[in-house]
Amino acid sequence: MDSMKIYFAGSIRGGRDDAILYLKIINELKQYGQVLTEHVGDEDLRISGEEDKSDKFIHDRDMDWIFESDVIIAEVTTPSLGVGYEIAMAIQLKKRVICFFNKSKGKSLSAMISGSDYTKIYEYDTFEDIQRSLSEIFLQ
Amino acid sequence: MDSMKIYFAGSIRGGRDDAILYLKIINELKQYGQVLTEHVGDEDLRISGEEDKSDKFIHDRDMDWIFESDVIIAEVTTPSLGVGYEIAMAIQLKKRVICFFNKSKGKSLSAMISGSDYTKIYEYDTFEDIQRSLSEIFLQ
Numbered sequence: 001m002d003s004m005k006i007y008f009a010g011s012i013r014g015g016r017d018d019a020i021l022y023l024k025i026i027n028e029l030k031q032y033g034q035v036l037t038e039h040v041g042d043e044d045l046r047i048s049g050e051e052d053k054s055d056k057f058i059h060d061r062d063m064d065w066i067f068e069s070d071v072i073i074a075e076v077t078t079p080s081l082g083v084g085y086e087i088a089m090a091i092q093l094k095k096r097v098i099c100f101f102n103k104s105k106g107k108s109l110s111a112m113i114s115g116s117d118y119t120k121i122y123e124y125d126t127f128e129d130i131q132r133s134l135s136e137i138f139l140q
Numbered sequence: 141m142d143s144m145k146i147y148f149a150g151s152i153r154g155g156r157d158d159a160i161l162y163l164k165i166i167n168e169l170k171q172y173g174q175v176l177t178e179h180v181g182d183e184d185l186r187i188s189g190e191e192d193k194s195d196k197f198i199h200d201r202d203m204d205w206i207f208e209s210d211v212i213i214a215e216v217t218t219p220s221l222g223v224g225y226e227i228a229m230a231i232q233l234k235k236r237v238i239c240f241f242n243k244s245k246g247k248s249l250s251a252m253i254s255g256s257d258y259t260k261i262y263e264y265d266t267f268e269d270i271q272r273s274l275s276e277i278f279l280q
Contacts, residue, residue: 013248014219048248059255076221079154082250084224092232108153108188110222115199 004033004138007069007095009087010040012049014080019043021127022075025100028131029073032138036065066090073134076113076121077102084112091118098122098137100130144173144278147209147235149227150180152189154220159183161267162215165240168271169213172278176205206230213274216253216261217242224250231258238262238277240270 006029010022023041039045050058066072072090074083076099090097101109103123114121122133146169150162163181179185190198206212212230214223216239230237241249243263254261262273 011219013250049251055251055255056257057255058251062252079151079219079221080250081216081219081221081224081227082252084221084226085228085250085252086224087221088225088228088232092228110153110220110225111189111195111198112202112222112225115195115197117196 004071005069006033006035007066007072007086007090008035008037008040009072009074009083011075011078011080011083012040012045013047014082015078016045016047018075018078019045024127025073025075025130028134032134033070036069037062062086063089066095067093069095071096071098074099076100076109077105077107079107079110084110087113087119091116096120100124100133144211145209146173146175147206147212147226147230148175148177148180149212149214149223151215151218151220151223152180152185153187154222155218156185156187158215158218159185164267165213165215165270168274172274173210176209177202202226203229206235207233209235211236211238214239216240216249217245217247219247219250224252227253227259231256236260240264240273 008026026035026041029035066089072095074087087097097119099119099121101123104125113119124130148166166175166181169175206229212235227237237259239259239261241263244265253259264270
């Protein structure tokens with residue numbers, strides 16, 4: 001059986017505050033399938049993003065990856081134009097969209113994300129909460 | 141002739157740092173048409189957003205407004221999940237999408253926004269730059 005293809009979405013140019021968390025989530029996701037967007041968790045990836053590639057290349061590659069993927073897992077605590085864009089495009093492609101939001105940081109999640117019928121939001125406090133949710137999502 | 145319907149997109153829950161700028165842009169846009177999203181420039185609108193409405197109500201109303209609109213004008217300097225989502229949905233609906241990005245703040249615009257073939261990005265330094273661009277956009 002081909003392994004599940006997972007598109008992980010996290011903030012790059014919106015801010016890299018959660019880069020280490022993204023890496024931990026990606027490593028966790030590898031238990032369940034192939035993560036197409038491993039670079040999002042790269043601690044060396046700076047806020048300027050992948051500087052050796054054009055924005056059009058990055059955009060078109062990421063759109064191809066969303067098209068190919070079976071599921072989108074988005075970390076939505078750090079506001080990000082790119083993550084919002086990816087979620088909307090994934091919904092249009094009728095992909096399963098799962099969002100993780102850290103409820104202990106005093107932020108409010110966009111109504112466009114939480115108010116959609118086509119996103120499933122998991123609020124969490126700790127990384128262990130994310131681990132538990134992922135095992136429910138993928139092993140059910 | 142019916143007036144042009146303009147959907148203005150700016151950050152709400154992603155951060156209200158630019159709320160006064162949004163108000164100025166909306167006031168400027170009213171010269172050219174009907175702005176469907178006037179509340180985005182409300183200085184009293186807090187980061188928690190429209191607290192008297194459900195997220196689903198806000199999402200579905202905003203989607204209806206994007207559908208109705210002739211053009212989307214987005215201020216994309218403050219990263220925002222909602223603005224990214226709205227831009228992607230507008231592109232899917234084949235709307236004209238125009239983005240303003242303040243290039244003097246040292247931020248990097250998401251590759252998903254700048255790398256799309258269906259967005260037009262105007263970089264600016266001052267509000268006068270925005271005024272000049274809008275008059276080019278609408279009076280051409």
